[in-house]
Amino acid sequence: xxxxxxxxxxxxxxxxxxxxxxxxxxxxxxxxxxxxxxxxxxxxxxxxxxxxxxxxxxxxxxxxxxxxxxxxxxxxxxxxxxxxxxxxxxxxxxxxxxxxxxxxxxx
Ligand SMILES: [Zn+2]
Numbered sequence: 001x002x003x004x005x006x007x008x009x010x011x012x013x014x015x016x017x018x019x020x021x022x023x024x025x026x027x028x029x030x031x032x033x034x035x036x037x038x039x040x041x042x043x044x045x046x047x048x049x050x051x052x053x054x055x056x057x058x059x060x061x062x063x064x065x066x067x068x069x070x071x072x073x074x075x076x077x078x079x080x081x082x083x084x085x086x087x088x089x090x091x092x093x094x095x096x097x098x099x100x101x102x103x104x105x106x107x
Pocket of ligand 1: 072075076077097098099
């Protein structure tokens with residue numbers, strides 16, 4: 001079970017965006033990476049092709065889960081994620097306040 005879900009708010013704990021927060025747009029459990037809205041972006045220069053002029057695209061890049069912490073919706077602090085296996089299905093809990101973490105998934 002992956003720690004993070006789409007819609008979770010994460011805080012970046014390492015790298016150039018350290019300290020910034022954003023929402024998860026996509027998760028890549030196999031790569032242990034997440035894509036966060038507006039964070040870890042880079043510019044891609046697109047070369048002119050035929051009649052199309054060159055341009056600069058701003059693309060978000062997935063970030064390793066080792067560099068992020070979940071912001072608990074209950075206590076508002078960056079926390080580690082734990083699991084409570086006594087419930088079915090298993091739920092995520094905040095290590096600090098022990099509240100169940102639910103994702104506010106966009107529909
Ligand atoms: Zn909490």
